[in-house]
Structure formats: structure tokens, C-alpha cells
Amino acid sequence: MLTEKRIEIGFLLFDGFPMACLTSLIEPLRAANEIAGQGAFCWSLITERGQKVRSSAEVRFEAERSLSECQPIDILFLLSSPTSGFADPGYGNGVLRSLARHGTILGGISGGVFPLVRSGVMTGHPVSVHWCYEAAFEAEFPEMDARCEVIVTDATRYTAAGAAAAFDLALHLIEDRLGGDVAHEVACWFQHPMMRGKGVRQQVPSTSSPDTGDRLPPLVARCVDLFASHISEPISIADVAQQTGVTPRQIERAFKQATGRSPSHYYRAMRMKAARQMVVYTKDPLADIALAIGYGSVAPLVTHYRSAFGLSPSEDRRRTNRFRVEGNTPLPSI
Structure with a gap:
């Protein structure tokens, strides 16, 4: 408690x-x-210099204090897009490290884990990474223990993937402070059907056709897991068949029936989604992105990217930049 x-x-x-x-x-x-009839929790809005900020929905927020006025504080959550950062990284990252040394619990929600990890305070701590940012996170922080659970916490770090996960995390804070009955009543107030905890995996949209539903047949699901673990070093359908104990023909039939696509096209779509995360949420050169998803050069990446999204990676990045808000922050944020 x-x-x-x-x-x-x-x-x-x-x-x-x-x-x-x-x-x-x-x-x-x-x-x-x-x-509970008591002020068990209080909160304040903080920005680096006490300046106003705009959300991804273009709603303006006025800070109550600056980062220099954070001590003492029990928990500090970072909320941002993946490309957000401090105007003065040396100072901002130093404040976060100082807060950590003095016992403040640090956390990041959705894209907020990016500046949190950049500050250096997450070394040795696992991180919940939203599936939408997974490839971009892995590209920037290959050494981090990134997890697909909706909430990942330890004694001094709290991370959550998205708004619904943030609600779950708040319920856990309430349960720890005020008990399960209060947490349950809060959940009922907001018609929040269940409080998810550590170990619950994120729901991730599949690349299957809309009429196939969310559940893939066991064989197809096993193949998709193998595809997902071989984004940067592609695996052949023959090797997938060997590892799943079936023939390539059986895999072809299973994918066609379940998704309407061949396994190779399904696999390529997964790799293109990973590529798009890096195009939109990083500043990595296209050559680096091509290598990260298993291409030896940029040319096939551009061809397959255009086929998947209707424009080249460079065009997609320029289009995204036109919708960025002040501070070079991409939209949307999750």
C-alpha cells in the first residue's frame, strides 16, 4: 500500500x-x-518552461508550473508524441534523473515513453510500447526491454500503452491507495468493464480482411507470430512450414481462406506497416529503414511502400510534416 x-x-x-x-x-x-470523500490524489500540469502547449487535437493547455518546480512530487508522467523532446535536453534530462534519484516515480504514457527513455532514466527497466510505435521504438532503442503489455510497471517506473491503458493504470493507483472497492466503483462510474493489469497484451489490428474477424486460425496465427519475429531478417515460407510442421501448400490455403491473401503478401504488409512507423515517427534515412525491415536497398522498399500506401516513403513523410504541430510533433498521437 x-x-x-x-x-x-x-x-x-x-x-x-x-x-x-x-x-x-x-x-x-x-x-x-x-x-472516498478525501483528497487522496492531487495533480498539476507541467511543461518544460511553464509555457502553453497544444495537444494532438490542437487544444491548448496552460501549465501550472515549470519542470524546475517539480520537487517534491510523488509521480511524474510524461505525455507526448514519439518525436517530442526537451528544448534544452541537457537540462530537461538532468531534471528527470535528479527526480529519479530523489525517489520520484517516473512514467510515460503512449508516446511519452520516447522522451522518458531518451533521458536515460529507464536503463534496466522494462517499457510498455504501443503497437503503433513498436518498430520506431525498436529502431531507436534496440537495447531496451520493450513489451507489448498494456501496462508495465516496477517499483519506480510506470508505463502504459494508450488512453485505455492509462485509465487502467489510474485504477491500480486508486486500488493501492484507497482499496479495491473504490477502484471498482470508479470503474463503474465510467462504465469501464474491467481493470487490466500487468501481463495483458495489447489488442493489435490484423492485416486480414474485415470479414475475417479478429481471431485467426491457429496455424495462421502461429505463422503470423513467426513473421512478426522476423521483420528485419525475413523468413521464407518454406522455413515457416518446417517450423510449424506443415507444408507450404497448407500455409497458402490457410492464409487464402482466413485472410484472402497469400502468406507472402500478408508478410509484406506487416513489414510495410513497420516501415511506415519508422517513416512517420523517426527521422531515420530511408536506407536505414530499408535495412531494418530486411531490404538490401531502398528501391524495393519504395516500390512495395507505394503499392501498400499509394505514395512513396519520402512523400508520406512530407505529407505528415504538413500536419505536424509546433515543435515538429507528428499527428496523430495515441
């Missing part, structure tokens, strides 16, 4: 942060205070 004192939470906001993640954390805490 956390101590009985009021828990002070700071939300460090960067331009382009996902507004839903902020409200998904604050609203259950507010409701818990009302239900």
Missing part, C-alpha cells in the same frame, strides 16, 4: 501530446477523491 498522505502527481506535457491519455488518468483520480 502507498502511504496515507496525499499523492501528488505531475503531468509533464509536450506539444502534440494525446489529450485522451491525460483525461484518462485525471478523471478516475478525481472520481476516486469524490467517492
Whole structure:
């Protein structure tokens, strides 16, 4: 159990942060205070210099204090897009490291894990990474223990993938501080059907046709798992067949029936989705992106990318830049 004192939470906001993640954390805490009849939680909005920021929905928020005014604070969550960063990285990252040394729990929600990891405070800590950012995160932080669970926490670090996961994380904070009955009532207030915990994997959209549903047949699902683990070093359908104990022809038939695609086209679509994450959410050169998804040169990447998305990677990156908000932050944020 956390101590009985009021828990002070700071939300460090960067331009382009996902507004839903902020409200998904604050609203259950507010409701818990009302239900319990006490101010168990308090919170404040923080920016690097105390400046105003804009969410990914272009809604402006006014900070209550600057990063230099964060001490003492119990928990600090970073909310941002993947490309967000401090105007003065040396100072901002130094403050986060100082807060960590003095006992502040640090966390990141959705894209907020990117500046959190860049600060150096996540060494040795696992991280929840939203599936939409998985390839970009792996490209920038190959040494990190990135996980697909909706919530990943340890004693001093809290990370969550997206707004619904942030709500779940808030419910866990409420349960720890005020008990399960209050957490359950808060969930009922918002018609939140269940409180997900550690170990629950994210729901990820498949590349199958809309009428196939979310559940793939066991053979196809096993093949997809093998494809997903071989994005940078492609695996042949023959090798997949050998590892699953069937023939390539059986895999072809299973994919056609379940997805309407051949396994090779399904696999290519997965690799193109990974490529697009890196195109949109990193500044990596196209040659590096091509290598990251298993191509020896840029030419086949451009060909397959255009076939998948209707424009080249460079055109897609330029188009995304036109919709970026101040501070070079991409939209949308999750």
C-alpha cells in the first residue's frame, strides 16, 4: 500500500501530446477523491518552461508550473508524441534523473515513453510500447526491454500503452491507495468493464480482411507470430512450414481462406506497416529503414511502400510534416 498522505502527481506535457491519455488518468483520480470523500490524489500540469502547449487535437493547455518546480512530487508522467523532446535536453534530462534519484516515480504514457527513455532514466527497466510505435521504438532503442503489455510497471517506473491503458493504470493507483472497492466503483462510474493489469497484451489490428474477424486460425496465427519475429531478417515460407510442421501448400490455403491473401503478401504488409512507423515517427534515412525491415536497398522498399500506401516513403513523410504541430510533433498521437 502507498502511504496515507496525499499523492501528488505531475503531468509533464509536450506539444502534440494525446489529450485522451491525460483525461484518462485525471478523471478516475478525481472520481476516486469524490467517492472516498478525501483528497487522496492531487495533480498539476507541467511543461518544460511553464509555457502553453497544444495537444494532438490542437487544444491548448496552460501549465501550472515549470519542470524546475517539480520537487517534491510523488509521480511524474510524461505525455507526448514519439518525436517530442526537451528544448534544452541537457537540462530537461538532468531534471528527470535528479527526480529519479530523489525517489520520484517516473512514467510515460503512449508516446511519452520516447522522451522518458531518451533521458536515460529507464536503463534496466522494462517499457510498455504501443503497437503503433513498436518498430520506431525498436529502431531507436534496440537495447531496451520493450513489451507489448498494456501496462508495465516496477517499483519506480510506470508505463502504459494508450488512453485505455492509462485509465487502467489510474485504477491500480486508486486500488493501492484507497482499496479495491473504490477502484471498482470508479470503474463503474465510467462504465469501464474491467481493470487490466500487468501481463495483458495489447489488442493489435490484423492485416486480414474485415470479414475475417479478429481471431485467426491457429496455424495462421502461429505463422503470423513467426513473421512478426522476423521483420528485419525475413523468413521464407518454406522455413515457416518446417517450423510449424506443415507444408507450404497448407500455409497458402490457410492464409487464402482466413485472410484472402497469400502468406507472402500478408508478410509484406506487416513489414510495410513497420516501415511506415519508422517513416512517420523517426527521422531515420530511408536506407536505414530499408535495412531494418530486411531490404538490401531502398528501391524495393519504395516500390512495395507505394503499392501498400499509394505514395512513396519520402512523400508520406512530407505529407505528415504538413500536419505536424509546433515543435515538429507528428499527428496523430495515441
